[in-house]
Amino acid sequence: MIRFDDGVIRQVERICPSGVMRNFDFASRSWWRIGGTAPLAARPRTRSDIVALRRFSQNVDLPTLVIGEMSNLLFADERVDALVLQLGAEFSRPTLVDATTVRIEAGAWVPGVARFLQQHGMSGLEHICGIPGTLGGLVMMNGGSLRRSIGEHVVTVTSVDANGDTIERTRDECDFAYRHSVFADLDEVIVDVTLRLEKGDPVRMRQTMRDILRSRRLKFPRKLPNCGSVFKSNPACYAEFGPPGAMIERAGWKGMIRGGAQVSPLHANFIVNRGGAQAVDVLSLIGDIRQSVHDQTGHLLEPEIRYVDNDGKVWTADEAHSRFIANASG
Template identity: 35%
Template sequence: MDLRENEMMSAHTSLKVGGPSRFFAKAESTADLAEARRFAQEQKIPCFVVGKGTNLLVSDKGFRGLIVQLGRAYSNLENLEGAKIRVGAATPLARLARETINQGFAGMHKLAGIPGSLGGAIYMNAGAYGQEISQTCIEVESVDSEGIVRTRAVADCDFGYRHSIFQELAAAGKGETITAATFQLTEASTMGKSSADLESEMQECMAKRKASQPLNMPNAGSTFKRLSAGATETPTQVAPGYYIEQAGLKGYRIGGAEVSTLHANFIVNASGATAKDIKELSEFVQAKVAEKFGIELKREIILLGEF
């Protein structure tokens, strides 16, 4: 296990903010994960596993614990029989989408623009343009705090909108590290499509993303979760960005953090933002939308450390 001290988390998060983690480790095996857990227990400190840090806001004060990042050994793809594929948790979604397109498999190609790895996508049931990671997933492998490897069928993962059983386990202090997942994809030819057709659909989604999202600025994706219901006057409008924009908050700034002028549900690091700036701006947005529409926005971004 590669163990470091006082690793700046600004180098490991897409928002480019965050202070030092007291300890930081790269895990390349189940043995490494077990060693990391034991180390954290011996030091009496919390342990948190990250992927590519694309949905994470780490405090400027850092994290007084151990952050573990899965290494290259967990970034592998294995073809199984019948258009099935087993994927390591550290595999970037962009690579996964590309590989499946090249093999003529449909079911993952619209996820290409999501900036993150498979483990994080499973944890939050990531999705875009009508595809969610859970739609093709058939089982998930994980390691619990005792080092026991567990395999769950998709029916036992409690997938919902931006939700999985792994969030519940973490909240209950029984967090598990997602290490791999297996997917049942569909051969494009059985749908009357080719790899070129899948490529075209992927490029269309990428073009929409580029046109509507601030991809040129550090961000963590959607700041707030989609609503279950809108305001009284707009009950079917469930997009947080709509209400944020209607509250006049596009372009609003606190310090270096800004509500994107391109997509109001994105808070971007516009110029040297701190984690405090970003957190305070998200809370300001929540308060203004609640005041104007009576709607409670819930953060999609995970906060780590003391703010």
């Protein structure tokens, strides 16, 4: 267990004097309302803060966990032994480069980004208007909706590595693929993103976004805590079997309960917390659903969500489920 002694705490507070929280509680803050606590969390306001935190963490061999709004993360139920770096509203400033190009800090709330672009007549990312989370997380997973992705409009991405060095990558260097980027496999903090859009009509853009939000409200569960879509919609699989929710429903999992977690009766690609759900409940459902759908279709669903273990390491949900099974049998 890492010791967060007074010296460590004081140094982090010097770097982020107004943005440090002790005993950071994931269960009260994460979208799934699941998880334990971390000893210390910092909310940097500038790139310099992030550089200083990364260098300090490296020098004292302190594990770090980078989070945004936690909209696609599942946390271990016990203590998460890492320094949490949370990018949020304090680190969300946009800078207009020209009429169709903008640079935005990674802590920006994604629906707010969509609204900012609409107000400035910068079209192409209306489809992100209903996606919860921060811009850095969206770029890391090359997220989007309606089978589109933000990577289509990325010009450059700036990040800070574990040594505190700043790196700028072009879109090609980001290695964007469907719901994936190079950042998913790197220990780097995305700090800002430059986007290039097309000129659009703000009125039409606003109507498009309203239609998208209306559709999401009708289809997706909103009353119980959840992390959105659990499994990715593979374009190749979609043509033969349809979206993941339909595949899961045909396999008989819609409405199924495991502990405090349930496959949503409204949309089978959502797992909701009915009250008191634990991480193992969600991972157990994910593992059994994947196996059941594979038995029926020959296709292994790939989870969108990621699991944070007690050491602050981040795994895909299927990797985490496999580790749970191995530990239980060992």
